[in-house]
Amino acid sequence: MTQSYTNYILHLADNALILGQRNAEWCGHGPVLEQDIAITNISLDLIGQARSLYQYAAELKGNGATEDSLAFLRTEREFKNCLLAEQPNGDWAQTILRQFFVSTFQFYLYQSLLTHSDSTLAAIAEKSLKEVRYHLRWGSEWVIRLGDGTEESARRMNKAVSELWCYTGEFFVPADYETAAGSDPAGLKDAFYSKVREVFTQASLAVPENVFMHTGGKNGMHTEHLGFILSDLQYMQRAYPGCEW
Amino acid sequence: MPVVDPDQLFQDKIDNEIKIEPKDQMPDAYRKTNIRQISQHAHSEIVGMLPEGNWISRAPSLKRKAILLAKVQDEGGHGLYLYSAAETLGMSREEMINDLHSGKAKYSSIFNYPTLSWADIGAIGWLVDGAAIMNQVMLTRTSYGPYARAMVRICKEESFHQRQGFDALLVLSRGTKEQRDMCQDAINRWWWPALMMFGPRDTESTNSDQSMKWKIKRKSNDELRQNFIDMIAEQIKTLGMHLPDPDLKWNEERKHYDFGEINWDEFWQVVKGNGPCNKQRLDARRKAWEEGEWVREAAIEYAKKRLTS
Numbered sequence: 001m002t003q004s005y006t007n008y009i010l011h012l013a014d015n016a017l018i019l020g021q022r023n024a025e026w027c028g029h030g031p032v033l034e035q036d037i038a039i040t041n042i043s044l045d046l047i048g049q050a051r052s053l054y055q056y057a058a059e060l061k062g063n064g065a066t067e068d069s070l071a072f073l074r075t076e077r078e079f080k081n082c083l084l085a086e087q088p089n090g091d092w093a094q095t096i097l098r099q100f101f102v103s104t105f106q107f108y109l110y111q112s113l114l115t116h117s118d119s120t121l122a123a124i125a126e127k128s129l130k131e132v133r134y135h136l137r138w139g140s141e142w143v144i145r146l147g148d149g150t151e152e153s154a155r156r157m158n159k160a161v162s163e164l165w166c167y168t169g170e171f172f173v174p175a176d177y178e179t180a181a182g183s184d185p186a187g188l189k190d191a192f193y194s195k196v197r198e199v200f201t202q203a204s205l206a207v208p209e210n211v212f213m214h215t216g217g218k219n220g221m222h223t224e225h226l227g228f229i230l231s232d233l234q235y236m237q238r239a240y241p242g243c244e245w
Numbered sequence: 246m247p248v249v250d251p252d253q254l255f256q257d258k259i260d261n262e263i264k265i266e267p268k269d270q271m272p273d274a275y276r277k278t279n280i281r282q283i284s285q286h287a288h289s290e291i292v293g294m295l296p297e298g299n300w301i302s303r304a305p306s307l308k309r310k311a312i313l314l315a316k317v318q319d320e321g322g323h324g325l326y327l328y329s330a331a332e333t334l335g336m337s338r339e340e341m342i343n344d345l346h347s348g349k350a351k352y353s354s355i356f357n358y359p360t361l362s363w364a365d366i367g368a369i370g371w372l373v374d375g376a377a378i379m380n381q382v383m384l385t386r387t388s389y390g391p392y393a394r395a396m397v398r399i400c401k402e403e404s405f406h407q408r409q410g411f412d413a414l415l416v417l418s419r420g421t422k423e424q425r426d427m428c429q430d431a432i433n434r435w436w437w438p439a440l441m442m443f444g445p446r447d448t449e450s451t452n453s454d455q456s457m458k459w460k461i462k463r464k465s466n467d468e469l470r471q472n473f474i475d476m477i478a479e480q481i482k483t484l485g486m487h488l489p490d491p492d493l494k495w496n497e498e499r500k501h502y503d504f505g506e507i508n509w510d511e512f513w514q515v516v517k518g519n520g521p522c523n524k525q526r527l528d529a530r531r532k533a534w535e536e537g538e539w540v541r542e543a544a545i546e547y548a549k550k551r552l553t554s
């Protein structure tokens with residue numbers, strides 16, 4: 001397998017890990033106990049997906065790479081997650097919307113990967129899809145609940161839309177390694193936005209038009225947030241190199 | 246016809262090991278004691294998420310991160326069962342949470358200590374969950390049915406937590422010098438607070454007698470503490486670490502470990518709110534609750550709309 005294909009797997013893994021790391025910040029601080037548990041559950045699923053993907057990438061890479069060396073010893077510029085995944089939690093509305101967007105994308109992406117010629121990747125996609133289906137349902141329900149809840153929750157949802165919409169376009173601009181891996185994210189664009197429109201309509205949320213879309217994450221050009229995420233994430237492995245934990 | 250004293254009837258049920266259920270007659274004090282104890286236990290689970298949650302973002306491997314996240318989530322689940330058990334006695338979760346935030350209700354003082362290194366996560370699993378289990382295993386046989394049943398479920402997870410904590414320390418104990426130092430330092434800091442988890446000495450404990458008579462408790466604070474010390478004093482041998490108590494010694498006559506004096510002044514200070522993290526812990530809980538208010542309101546409002554539409 002080529003370096004480019006490994007990069008594709010790393011890209012998928014980084015998306016899952018970085019969003020999982022973000023969601024985990026809610027653990028113990030959620031708005032109500034049941035939802036504290038729910039967001040932690042999603043975080044656990046995402047970290048589990050990331051682990052399967054890193055383990056596979058490590059296998060492809062060889063040379064003693066492990067899931068941990070890939071997660072903890074790469075630099076900001078080597079991370080390939082979409083910018084959306086690294087955006088701050090903000091309030092519950094922003095966290096919900098970020099999750100809803102990512103889950104919607106992952107849902108169509110993993111579905112398309114079920115028939116991928118690499119059976120290992122297809123198997124990871126199949127397992128992940130079961131979880132993502134639930135994340136998508138949970139996220140959709142919350143977008144609707146907040147959009148159609150109180151005046152304040154609607155205001156906060158609209159603000160979240162204006163904060164995060166500009167990061168949705170990146171999903172559909174293929175990086176070289178995606179094209180090389182036979183993945184066609186641009187082909188998922190219509191399905192993604194039509195699902196978003198459907199949920200936004202139920203939530204009484206307006207769909208923004210003509211928004212400039214930020215890109216770069218997939219190729220290692222991140223927002224300033226990622227460096228801080230990594231300084232937490234990687235702290236122990238950087239401070240105590242080469243240890244078993 | 247002989248006059249039946251309801252309190253005597255109640256005590257007879259207890260003595261005959263018949264569980265008390267939510268709709269049963271019970272003395273007011275029994276209800277109150279259970280509400281106080283179960284809600285305090287629920288609060289401890291929730292506040293207990295904070296010190297360990299402090300290391301989720303920095304866990305040293307993906308496996309440890311997943312284990313820790315799942316553990317802290319379990320504690321949230323425990324809080325949920327316990328709030329439900331307490332609600333069967335007629336107090337709402339919201340009221341209980343308000344009492345926590347106002348300082349009227351207590352939670353376990355152990356969570357007012359800081360987690361300063363990764364080893365603290367192992368030490369908490371091993372010592373803090375370990376001490377909690379001593380108490381909770383006893384509570385699986387407590388006289389109030391819903392509390393006893395909640396405990397059965399919780400105990401299974403707690404013993405898992407303890408094993409995971411011990412395992413994390415075992416890895417450290419076999420690691421580099423820095424890792425072994427980190428491990429010993431965590432044990433040094435958590436040992437005495439863990440012993441304080443069993444509460445004051447029996448001679449000083451105010452609620453104990455009645456609680457024993459009602460079989461809410463079945464073992465005294467000192468008994469449980471001694472069982473815990475005997476267990477840990479053996480387990481630590483596998484770690485090749487030591488407990489920070491020069492007086493700890495096997496007593497062949499008693500068939501128990503002797504141990505040194507607990508710093509009761511520190512114990513009471515932390516109970517009174519002067520522990521290293523009392524303020525931070527309560528502030529964090531209040532902040533989460535206040536910032537979540539609009540979310541809870543929106544959920545209620547949305548549910549109402551569904552109902553009427």
Ligand SMILES: [Fe+2]
Nearest residue numbers: 290293320377
């Ligand atoms: Fe606990």
Ligand SMILES: [Fe+2]
Nearest residue numbers: 290319320323
């Ligand atoms: Fe617990």
Ligand SMILES: [Fe+2]
Nearest residue numbers: 320374403406
């Ligand atoms: Fe536990």
